[in-house]
Amino acid sequence: MWKQKLGISLGNGYTLPTPQVVGIVADAGFDAISPEWDPKADLCAIVTAARERGLALQSLHAPFGKAADMWNPDPAVHTPALAEVMAALEGGAKYHIPVLVVHTWIGFEYEFRADTLWFGAFDRLVARARELGVKVAFENTEGQEFLFSLMEHFATEEAVGFCWDSGHELCYNHSMDLLARYGDRLLVTHLNDNLGISRFDGTTFWTDDLHLLPYDGIADWADNVTRLRQSRKLEYLNFELGLKSKPGRHENDCYGKLTLEEYFAEAYKRACRIAWNYAK
Numbered sequence: 001m002w003k004q005k006l007g008i009s010l011g012n013g014y015t016l017p018t019p020q021v022v023g024i025v026a027d028a029g030f031d032a033i034s035p036e037w038d039p040k041a042d043l044c045a046i047v048t049a050a051r052e053r054g055l056a057l058q059s060l061h062a063p064f065g066k067a068a069d070m071w072n073p074d075p076a077v078h079t080p081a082l083a084e085v086m087a088a089l090e091g092g093a094k095y096h097i098p099v100l101v102v103h104t105w106i107g108f109e110y111e112f113r114a115d116t117l118w119f120g121a122f123d124r125l126v127a128r129a130r131e132l133g134v135k136v137a138f139e140n141t142e143g144q145e146f147l148f149s150l151m152e153h154f155a156t157e158e159a160v161g162f163c164w165d166s167g168h169e170l171c172y173n174h175s176m177d178l179l180a181r182y183g184d185r186l187l188v189t190h191l192n193d194n195l196g197i198s199r200f201d202g203t204t205f206w207t208d209d210l211h212l213l214p215y216d217g218i219a220d221w222a223d224n225v226t227r228l229r230q231s232r233k234l235e236y237l238n239f240e241l242g243l244k245s246k247p248g249r250h251e252n253d254c255y256g257k258l259t260l261e262e263y264f265a266e267a268y269k270r271a272c273r274i275a276w277n278y279a280k
Helices: 018-027 043-052 065-071 075-092 121-133 142-152 166-170 178-185 221-229 253-257 260-278
Strands: 005-010 034-035 100-103 135-139 162-164 188-190 236-239
Touching: 005 018, 005 260, 018 034, 018 043, 018 253, 018 260, 034 188, 043 260, 065 075, 065 121, 075 121, 100 162, 100 188, 135 142, 135 188, 135 260, 142 162, 142 178, 142 253, 162 166, 162 178, 166 188, 178 188, 178 221, 236 260
Parallel strands: 005 034, 005 236, 100 135, 135 162, 162 188, 188 236
Antiparallel strands: none
16 A cells, blocks of 8 residues: 655635644645744644644745845845745744745746846855755746756755745746756655646736646646656655635635535545555
């Protein structure tokens, strides 16, 4: 009998407090959680709930609203952005969460110039992560050129790896095979589905990032699993899923008709289908 361990990312916007959701996730069958850093959330209570139910803490997701500011050499701009991510790093290390997931960019209209990049804020982040024994997993989002630059900049840094978001690859990265680039440095997965790019001109937009349950979108899961099996073997396959629809969209509305118990049970069933093939 196979047993690939399964994890799920948890936000803090459910109809129940996140520590209570942890119990529902455990009852559904998941083996690990990856919380989201929020200074207003009680991470201690979330961690305690997870450990009481025997769930591992796989990773912690850093704030990303100021991700673009991390590249700005002006201290007035990058200092607040770095402070947010540093707080998440320190918070996760306090509870021995081994990986911090970090976005490398935010925004869809930008000019990328490799010759003017400033890595100072990221250098400080990674240096502190190394001191704390935490790994930083840079995630594919929009602005993949910034991800590529960071992965090259930290090519020999053992404290840096890759977080692969299957949905982002499908809609933000135009189905570019990012596991072919960084599968050997894979630390975390954010597995989810969507309907690809909705605009006829091929431009990307954040409302396409639906975070549907696997098999509710157009992702080729046979191909995704094949590529995962060719990548660095992971103890946990982690799923990052969305209960609520994006503005102007209704694809996730059906999930809101389920109880949390029903929703996470369905998520676990879909995860098991993927895990069965991954673990072969």
